[in-house]
Amino acid sequence: MHRRTSPVRRFAVRSxxxxxxxxxxxxxxxxxxxxxxxxxxxxxxxxxxxxxxLSGVHGTLARLLALTGLAQAFEIHDDVQQAIQAIQAAGSGA
Structure with missing residues (x-):
């Protein structure tokens, strides 16, 4: 997971x-x-x-987030579609 995060970090801050x-x-x-x-x-x-x-969080990642209390810091959804819908709803003020 860590080797692939550099592009993600750059992508996350695109203007x-x-x-x-x-x-x-x-x-x-x-x-x-x-x-x-x-x-x-x-x-x-x-x-x-x-x-x-975050979407599709399961297994060791889900356990780590729960054990460390970091699950509260992240917005977590069951799947990508649910995450997109939540983002779109928030953007429309719904």
Whole structure:
């Protein structure tokens, strides 16, 4: 997970984006390095005033987020479509 986060970090702060959805459905394992990378992406998106949502969180990532209390820091949705709908609804003021 951590080797692929550099492009994600750059993508998360692109000026033309207002929100980013990270789909974790295909992430089979996550350790402290991966969790640290996610925290970095979260901090960068917050600093750039971008909305960050996670989708498909399961397995070790879900357990790590719950155990560390970080689940409260992230916007988490069951799947990408749900995340997109939530972002669109918030953007329309619904």
């Amino acid at each position: 033309d984006l207002t929100a980013v959805v990270l789909d974790a459905a295909g992430v089979p394992f996550c350790d402290s390095v991966g969790l640290s990378a996610l925290i970095g992406v979260l901090k960068q998106s917050q600093a750039a005033h971008k909305r960050l949502a």
